[in-house]
Amino acid sequence: MSQPVTLTVNGKANEVSCGATTTLLTVLRDTLALTGSKRGCNQGVCGACTVLVDGAPMRACLTLAVNTEGQSITTIEGLPEGGDLKPIQQAIIDSDAVQCGFCTSGMILTAHEFLQRNSNPSIDDIRTALSGNICRCSGYRKIVDAVALAASRGGA
Amino acid sequence: MDGLEFNGVGSSPHRLEIMEKVTGAAEYIADLSRPNMLHAAITQSTVAHAKILGYDLSDALSVPGVVCILTGEDFPDGRMGAFIKDEHAIAKDKIRYFGEPVAVVAAETEGIAREAAKRVIVKYEELPAILSPEEGLAEGAAIIHEELDDYIKVFPAISSGNMASYTELNEGDLEAGFAQADLIVEGTYETAPQAHLAIEPCGALADIDKQGRVTLWSANQSVFRVQANVCESLKMPMGKLRCLTPRVGGGFGNKMEPHIQPLVVQMCQATKRPVKMILNREEDFECVRARHPFKVRCKTGVKKDGTIVAREVEVLLDCGAFGDDSPGVLGYSLLMCLGPYRIPNSKAHGKLVYTNKLRFGAFRGFGNPQVAFAGETQLDQIAEKLGMDPLDLRQKNLIQPGDPWFGGGKVASNGLQECVDKARAASDWDNRKSRTAPKGKRRGTGVALAAHISGLLGTGAIIRVFEDGSVALNTGAVDIGQGSDTVLSQMCAEALKIPLEKVSLASPDTDGSPYNWGTTASRVTYTTGRAVVGAAAEVEKQLKEHAAQMLECSEMDLELRPGGIVGVSGSDKEVSFHQISLRAHWAAGGPIVGHHTWVFNQPTVDPKRAVCSGIPFPQVGVFSFGCLIVDTLTDEASGKTEVVEAWSAVDVGRAINPSSVEGQIVGGFVQGMGFALTEEMVWDGPKLANPTLLDYKVPTTLDTPYNIHSIIVEAAEPDGPFGAKGAGEIGLVPVPAAIANAIADAIGGHVHSLPMKPEKVLNKMLEIEDAT
Numbered sequence: 001m002s003q004p005v006t007l008t009v010n011g012k013a014n015e016v017s018c019g020a021t022t023t024l025l026t027v028l029r030d031t032l033a034l035t036g037s038k039r040g041c042n043q044g045v046c047g048a049c050t051v052l053v054d055g056a057p058m059r060a061c062l063t064l065a066v067n068t069e070g071q072s073i074t075t076i077e078g079l080p081e082g083g084d085l086k087p088i089q090q091a092i093i094d095s096d097a098v099q100c101g102f103c104t105s106g107m108i109l110t111a112h113e114f115l116q117r118n119s120n121p122s123i124d125d126i127r128t129a130l131s132g133n134i135c136r137c138s139g140y141r142k143i144v145d146a147v148a149l150a151a152s153r154g155g156a
Numbered sequence: 157m158d159g160l161e162f163n164g165v166g167s168s169p170h171r172l173e174i175m176e177k178v179t180g181a182a183e184y185i186a187d188l189s190r191p192n193m194l195h196a197a198i199t200q201s202t203v204a205h206a207k208i209l210g211y212d213l214s215d216a217l218s219v220p221g222v223v224c225i226l227t228g229e230d231f232p233d234g235r236m237g238a239f240i241k242d243e244h245a246i247a248k249d250k251i252r253y254f255g256e257p258v259a260v261v262a263a264e265t266e267g268i269a270r271e272a273a274k275r276v277i278v279k280y281e282e283l284p285a286i287l288s289p290e291e292g293l294a295e296g297a298a299i300i301h302e303e304l305d306d307y308i309k310v311f312p313a314i315s316s317g318n319m320a321s322y323t324e325l326n327e328g329d330l331e332a333g334f335a336q337a338d339l340i341v342e343g344t345y346e347t348a349p350q351a352h353l354a355i356e357p358c359g360a361l362a363d364i365d366k367q368g369r370v371t372l373w374s375a376n377q378s379v380f381r382v383q384a385n386v387c388e389s390l391k392m393p394m395g396k397l398r399c400l401t402p403r404v405g406g407g408f409g410n411k412m413e414p415h416i417q418p419l420v421v422q423m424c425q426a427t428k429r430p431v432k433m434i435l436n437r438e439e440d441f442e443c444v445r446a447r448h449p450f451k452v453r454c455k456t457g458v459k460k461d462g463t464i465v466a467r468e469v470e471v472l473l474d475c476g477a478f479g480d481d482s483p484g485v486l487g488y489s490l491l492m493c494l495g496p497y498r499i500p501n502s503k504a505h506g507k508l509v510y511t512n513k514l515r516f517g518a519f520r521g522f523g524n525p526q527v528a529f530a531g532e533t534q535l536d537q538i539a540e541k542l543g544m545d546p547l548d549l550r551q552k553n554l555i556q557p558g559d560p561w562f563g564g565g566k567v568a569s570n571g572l573q574e575c576v577d578k579a580r581a582a583s584d585w586d587n588r589k590s591r592t593a594p595k596g597k598r599r600g601t602g603v604a605l606a607a608h609i610s611g612l613l614g615t616g617a618i619i620r621v622f623e624d625g626s627v628a629l630n631t632g633a634v635d636i637g638q639g640s641d642t643v644l645s646q647m648c649a650e651a652l653k654i655p656l657e658k659v660s661l662a663s664p665d666t667d668g669s670p671y672n673w674g675t676t677a678s679r680v681t682y683t684t685g686r687a688v689v690g691a692a693a694e695v696e697k698q699l700k701e702h703a704a705q706m707l708e709c710s711e712m713d714l715e716l717r718p719g720g721i722v723g724v725s726g727s728d729k730e731v732s733f734h735q736i737s738l739r740a741h742w743a744a745g746g747p748i749v750g751h752h753t754w755v756f757n758q759p760t761v762d763p764k765r766a767v768c769s770g771i772p773f774p775q776v777g778v779f780s781f782g783c784l785i786v787d788t789l790t791d792e793a794s795g796k797t798e799v800v801e802a803w804s805a806v807d808v809g810r811a812i813n814p815s816s817v818e819g820q821i822v823g824g825f826v827q828g829m830g831f832a833l834t835e836e837m838v839w840d841g842p843k844l845a846n847p848t849l850l851d852y853k854v855p856t857t858l859d860t861p862y863n864i865h866s867i868i869v870e871a872a873e874p875d876g877p878f879g880a881k882g883a884g885e886i887g888l889v890p891v892p893a894a895i896a897n898a899i900a901d902a903i904g905g906h907v908h909s910l911p912m913k914p915e916k917v918l919n920k921m922l923e924i925e926d927a928t
Contacts, residue, residue, distance in 0.1 A: 038186075043850060046355055080179065093174050096819065099823065134854060134856060136827065137638075138823050139826035141862065
């Protein structure tokens with residue numbers, strides 16, 4: 001049984017039809033064509049599907065779309081403001097912290113939210129904050145450095 | 157020219173595609189779609205070894221929205237395989253492992269396809285399942301490939317029964333070598349199957365045009381291997397299939413050979429509609445491929461002073477159900493099993509045995525980390541018995557510049573000594589015993605050395621000069637995330653002395669790109685780089701031919717000047733690439749196109765030095781070297797080990813993009829650390845028990861030390877592009893061995909099997925305690 005649901009994604013209200021078990025990730029990717037959120041494990045482990053729901057990082061693959069009605073959803077596509085990259089995005093570029101890029105969207109959203117809460121993190125704080133996002137390419141070093149760089153620049 | 161100014165060789169410009177990757181705009185296979193597209197799903201077998209008696213599709217076909225179901229009966233009798241052509245596109249007549257695709261369903265949505273796929277009924281007659289190489293070799297064992305003798309093999313394979321391949325290398329006189337030894341140490345070592353776990357699961361999308369020609373996009377490491385595998389298994393002419401690639405979300409070997417591409421192409425041809433299939437994580441675990449579990453018997457003889465005089469290595473490999481890259485892994489592991497040491501009398505031999513498991517195949521390191529785990533831990537065991545420092549023992553036996561490799565292959569550049577010296581100094585190895593451990597922990601420091609090749613097979617590059625004087629570079633090499641698009645473009649920019657932004661890179665396309673065997677074997681920088689340099693030289697020659705006529709001088713007097721200019725030496729007379737290219741396009745000579753293709757042709761074996769049989773690679777590659785030192789803490793109560801710090805010195809010939817080389821060293825280290833400590837695919841009978849990220853543990857940030865030091869050593873390869881050789885795998889190769897040696901340093905004994913999980917280490921500690 002499908003029902004109409006209004007989801008506010010990146011500041012825009014979208015009326016979509018989804019079933020009771022349809023995940024937010026499926027709606028974002030298949031209905032709204034916002035494919036920056038990735039499906040790595042569909043089990044809430046890898047973190048590649050991380051989006052912000054009312055500002056908090058959530059696993060879109062484990063989040064039922066109907067439960068997000070009335071909340072504000074931010075995906076990687078909606079992160080830049082007025083076309084400008086967020087400081088964490090620029091820091092990821094400047095630190096060469098991307099290889100294949102499949103985990104990058106989730107990493108950026110996780111780190112962005114973390115930096116808003118903690119503007120002066122230690123390396124261990126950063127390692128803890130990113131521990132729910134798996135990267136198989138980089139060995140994490142440059143990603144951790146990127147988050148530290150964004151913090152040192154005073155941004156998120 | 158200053159390479160740094162133009163983002164040429166030796167600088168670290170950001171990835172060409174970086175902006176799309178940080179904004180979520182990069183498109184991977186799961187992000188693509190076509191109008192009127194069908195979605196496909198597979199039905200997987202629920203037995204490991206069986207004859208297929210028939211299918212009942214009625215229930216599956218009754219699901220609304222199902223368009224087509226294909227089974228083995230609907231596929232031609234073509235067989236694919238990199239070394240042994242033993243694999244159909246789908247199970248046909250017979251099931252060979254639990255989880256093997258037995259049917260493909262296409263439907264209007266993925267949900268419908270998956271629902272219907274569950275309802276496909278296959279009638280089986282079960283056969284005894286062979287779940288280990290030993291069972292496969294046992295007398296009277298059920299035969300997995302009855303037609304093995306008739307299969308096409310691309311190398312002189314020695315195979316029979318369930319033995320897919322036997323390989324042997326001999327140098328010197330083994331018996332005489334052991335007879336000279338004052339000490340002989342022998343041990344067996346085992347490694348676990350490791351999942352590649354690229355975060356992007358495998359997938360493919362095919363579309364068909366009005367002439368019946370198919371275009372195929374897929375997650376892959378070589379559009380050309382995709383084309384060859386699909387065409388072989390479906391008996392298609394190669395000209396009927398065009399293979400392309402979107403961005404690829406990691407590979408590590410998993411995407412080099414086929415996964416579901418043939419299934420998607422066959423469904424596309426059957427339905428005449430675009431068809432897309434993306435595996436879920438469990439399917440990706442169960443039916444793509446994984447790193448071979450190895451059993452290694454290693455025996456080494458040394459003199460009292462530490463000089464190694466003989467070594468014998470025997471390996472037993474689980475092939476899984478299909479040959480895939482396994483014969484190559486067997487042969488390569490034997491070629492590398494002496495490590496980077498002078499060992500005059502050696503024998504390496506091993507068997508590759510079919511079992512009823514998913515195929516094992518290429519995985520970063522290609523058998524080398526497994527034999528390095530055996531050989532390098534055994535060296536530490538020898539050092540302990542001789543009362544020598546482990547690094548001093550290695551130092552005494554290092555392969556020296558000018559020495560050939562095991563089998564007689566030429567080693568042109570050798571930066572091993574510098575790797576050892578730099579890692580030793582950076583890690584303060586000689587003061588390691590002064591490091592202390594917190595209460596309840598034991599501290600260990602371990603070392604391992606490694607060598608690895610970069611090379612293999614054919615590759616090419618085409619460079620065209622546009623009318624505006626900028627260039628298009630087309631190599632057919634797939635960037636799987638490691639950064640080769642940027643590195644190859646840097647080389648092109650450097651060779652032509654133009655800014656990086658004047659090079660536009662073509663995406664691999666079997667219609668338009670020159671052949672490239674693949675992104676594998678640490679080969680793209682070295683082999684494709686050489687092709688790029690060769691093509692650039694051809695472009696330079698043509699530019700100078702034009703310039704000589706335009707400037708009325710001899711070609712000999714012309715030089716490339718930074719910024720896309722050809723000038724007369726010692727004069728200010730010059731013309732730009734733009735001016736030359738306009739002339740070439742509109743007036744004389746024709747548009748400028750430079751190309752270069754080549755195949756790696758340096759012999760692996762010198763028959764005057766070595767006696768070998770069953771060698772899969774007659775021409776293997778040039779050599780990179782590494783020295784890794786790790787500092788660990790092992791918990792006395794749980795046995796859990798954490799790596800505190802690591803120093804990885806790697807000889808890459810020349811770092812074209814140093815930041816990307818660091819990415820390879822650190823990324824390889826962490827993937828090797830997972831292999832060493834936590835990662836293990838576990839079977840419950842015939843069924844993989846942990847095909848999920850919840851149950852299969854890859855390192856997270858908290859499992860990974862921050863201080864992984866990349867030490868880049870540059871011993872230029874004489875024929876390498878700007879001296880470069882491969883960097884992709886070498887950083888992983890010594891990791892399990894170095895960690896094993898660190899744990900042994902901490903607890904007083906070696907664990908002989910991977911992964912070195914807490915319980916294994918704890919048991920070892922208890923065993924040592926009991927013995928004392």
